[in-house]
Every structure is written in C-alpha cells, then in structure tokens.
Amino acid sequence: MIQEIKKNIIDLLTAAGVMGDIELSSPPKPEMGDFAFACFGIAKEKGENPATAAKNLVEKISPPVDGEEDLIVKVQAFGPYVNFFVDSQELAKTVLKNILENKKFGTHTFGQGQTILVEYACPNPMKVFHLGHLRNLITGEAMARILENAGYDVKRVNYQGDVGMHIAKSLWGINQMNDVFASMKNKSVEEQVAFLGKAYALGATKFEEDAATQAEILEYNRKIYEHDWEIQDVYQTARVWSLEYFDTIYTKLGTRFDRLYFESEVFNEGKKMVLDGLEKGIFKKSDGAIIFPGSECGLHDRVFINSQGFPTYEAKDLGLAKLHFTEYKPDKVIHVVGKEQTEYFKVVFQALSVILPKTKDKELHLVGGYLQLKGDEKMSSRKGNVISGDELVMSVENNVRKIMAERDIQHKEFIVNKVSIAALKYTMLRVNASEDMAFDVQESVSISGDSGSYVLYIVTRIRSLLVKAGVLPNSIELNVSVKIPEEIGAEEKQLLLVLARFSEVTQQAVNEFNPSVITKYVFALAQAFNVFYQTCSVLDAATEQKQFRLYLAQAVARVMTDGLYLLGIETVEEM
C-alpha cells in the first residue's frame, strides 16, 4: 500500500508540472519528511540550481487542503529535495485496514497463469550433502515461496547425479571395503552415509594417484551407463541409502519436492540431442569428443560427449531441459546453483536455445555464493574433511539447546528445533544469495542482534502481550472499525510506515530473485516494533490508545509471521 501513498505524491508532482518517470526516496531522518523527490533532473532542464528548483516546485504544488481525508499534510523543500509528510491518522487508518481486514496483504497476482520451476538442493547420491547444498536448499525453498506468494504456479524440482564418474569412484571405493559395506545394511542412515562418504573419498584419491585404479574406475563408469547387472545390487542399495538420507534433511528443513529428476533418466536423451545436433552442425567433433563451440559466440568450448562416447554433465542438462519442458511447459526455469557454474550455464543455455528455441530466455541461473564456516580452512569433499550440512544443523541445535537450558517451558525440544532452524535459515538468507558469506555458528544462534532469535522473540512477545490483554492472537475480527487516536507518536508512525512497505518488498524479492530483501525487511520491522514497544506502553494506555496499539501489535505479528513464512521460517508460541 506504500504504492498508493507514492501514487498520491506522484499525482501532486505531475499536477505541478513534473514530467517523466518520478522516483521517490526516503529522507535520512524522519523529522525531514516521509518521502522525498530529488530535484536534480528538473533543475538541469530549467537551468536552475537544484535548491532553487526545489523551492519553486514546492510553490507550485497545490498546498494540501486542511481536509480530513488528505494523506499528504505538508510539503517542504530541503536543499535540493522536496519532502512530503504523510498524515499519521490517515496512514494508520489505511495500514491497519489493509493488514487486518485483508488476508492477502503482501501477496500479488502478477504471476498468475505462469509456471516456474525452481531447481535446488541437487546433492549427488553417494556424496556428502555439504554446506553449499544446504544454502542452496534454503535459498531455493524461500524463492519458491516468494514466487508462490506472487501467484506463480511453482514446481520444486531437484536434479541429482546418480550416474557418472563420482558414482564410479564410490562403487570402486565400496568394493575395496566389501565387508564393511555388508555390515552397514542394518545400520542407521547416518552411518550408512558416513560409510559412503569414505568410499567416495577413497575412490577419488586413488583415481588421482594410481593409473591401474583409474582404469578400473573408468570400467565402473561404463558398467553404470550400460546398466551392467554385476553392479546393480550394490549400486541400487547405496543409491537408496543416499536418497533416504537426503529425505531426512529435506524434512528437517521443511522442504519437499514435486519432482526428483535423476541423471539416469535424462542422459540417453541428452546424448541423442547432441548427436542430432552434430548432424545439423550445431556441435563439432574435436579430439574424439563432441563439443559445443561456444568460443564462436564469445563463450568457451565445452565437451558434451566425451571420447569414450559417454554424455557429460552438459549433455545431461540438455536432456533434463527437454524433460522439464515436456512435463511442465514452464515459463521460467530457475537453477539455484553455486557461482562456480556461471560460465558453464552460459554455454549450456546457449546450446539449448539453438537446439530447443522455446527455452530461449527462460532458463535462469540463480547464482549461489559460497558459504564458508568462519575461521575454517577451505574444504574439499575429495579429501573428506568437509563439514556436512546435517553436522552444521546439529551444531546449531546444540548451541540453541545450551542457551535454552535454563528456560522453563513445555515441549522444549520442539522449540529448540524450531529456533535452530530459524537461526540457521535466517543467517543464510540475511545476505544476498549470490554473495559469498562467512557462516559463524555462534553468531547465528546469538541471543541478540540481527538474528533469527531476535525476530522470533518479537513474535512471542506480541503473543504474550495479546494474551495478557485478553485478546487471543487470532480472535480479533477482521471487520474491525479501528478508532484512530488523536495523537500518534513518532515511533508509532515509523512502525506504520515500515508495515506499509511489506507488499513492495515481496514484489522486489521476486523482481530481483533475492530472498534477502525479505530478511532485511523482517529485521527492520522487528527493530521498529522494539523501539515502539520500548516507548509506548500498551496495557496501561487509555482505552482508545490501548485498542489502537493492540491492533498495531497484531498487525506487526501478522506481517512478521507472513514475512518469515516466505523465508521458510516458522514462528513459535514461546521461547
């Protein structure tokens, strides 16, 4: 609804003769006004200096009538800016009406009728689910929710590499430890997966060191692609262990997929597409391999079918894309994948747009920045010294459990779990998805500051306030006729202004494909509420004011809960 207020101001400016697109910003301090228009542009047109232009413009803006219904009550020049002041009562009326009467506040309809595939997580069976996968998973789920909130028909998909060299290395490694493998059949998924991790590490290391092993592993690779019966038993067993283990992670983090894609179901089609493309001259032969000559259009060459005749990751992605478009006819496919694949995707998307023109401009790489544990050395899954995703989750949980040791609340373990996931997700979604980030376990569970627990805390405080006031959190009727007090304090007005921004923010998150704008907003809202709550007593206030403040608190709780939902974070009753 901030858009409505802005439209009001833009109308005033247009009426005063300002042409073209009008952009409004916020003054640095609330005393200076609520919205600002910079006059540099119009000053240039008229050959005036910006400050004079601002003064002249203020003269021309029809002085707001002192009527009841005017949203804008004051217009003032501040140097080169024209600043607008919003009437607190009108603002309060609009904001509360919108939030409390409108269940859909913050949602949009511009995505209706369009299908978007969000592909994320994408761990490789028989390998570790590492921190990068965890960050992708959290980003992807948030992005999916943000898109759903805008009306898109979202399909969550997960593409996993169950064929190829890493599987060959794992199978070879397992074969070296057959006895252990046999003894793992009745163990927990965690132990089974830990074993698979070791097997892969062994295979990967030996592959580098020893030529004979290399040949054996290549032979395994052939058997995988050719569905050789000899390896099927071990292959299927290990594959299932991995997938079951991944499932436990998805469940824990509150995500579920509409469709799991596997390399094993797309590699044949991918290979076929490349061979067809070879005949049409789209691909070329080079040193026994088949490549896409990306260098001819400013990119780089990549191998799609290797000299042994096996499709590489590149070819498989072509097969996958074809399957995506056959099954869902998407308007967009968003791949949430680490930034090391940026150049790779440019080539694959280019090849794809030639082979399947309908995919053009629909494939999108949502770049995921790296995640590094603070103070940690660079990790390599090949060396086996990684901290896995679930180890990090457990580590966060242990920290939260320690912090909450003194708390006397029911269902503590349940709360510990919720708070931990909130802390983890919040920290991951706090920075721009494409930026590298340093993850500090201590900081993420930190009791204070820009953290998941800070924002959850607000919601629990509001719940407890509403209970004390005798209004249960969900009992306020939607068709309230809110009485607005004569006096609205500066803190209350600031809080209202932040509340009003929510729908703009949910739209921005879609436009930028960036969940972190929601995180930043939720934090700003929490801060604004805390400032208000510190200065304004609710329960001791006069009837009318008390009523208004309870509605305000209620509105904050609702927007906060909705915002956190978009991040995949659940709120708690108490903590």
Next chain:
RNA sequence: GCUCUCGUCGUCUAAAGGAUAUGACAUCGGCCUCCGAAGCCGAAAAUCCAGGUUCAAUUCCUGGCGAGAGCACCA
C-alpha cells in the same frame, strides 16, 4: 596465460548515480518496583590505490594491487 566475480568500521554486512555511507557482532557507557532485558538508548569505528566521466561516484569507465572461481572429455 585468457575470462568472469568480488575488495566498505577489528569482524559479518547494507546501500537499482543523490541528503551526515546501513545495520549487526565485539568494545566502552547508560536503562529492569513497569506489557518477556533474547530488549532499549548512547559513544568510538570503514568505501584497496591512481586516474577519468558527472552538478553529484561505494556505485559507471580505464589502469594498478589483492582475493576467489572458470577455462575439454568431473559434476
């Protein structure tokens, strides 16, 4: 070597060319007989370097320096 990212308080970070560069952690100093102090208020603290474009540059351009990634048969 070529290409692509990225360099902001001690640390983690924010700013689709615009007002005094945003917050948080840590540090220092205040605020609980009062709605949950997991809170609030205050202090100190930063745009890698050199040019250029612009009325205006953390942002755009060029060149350094530094970090990371990609660059043929891995995924």
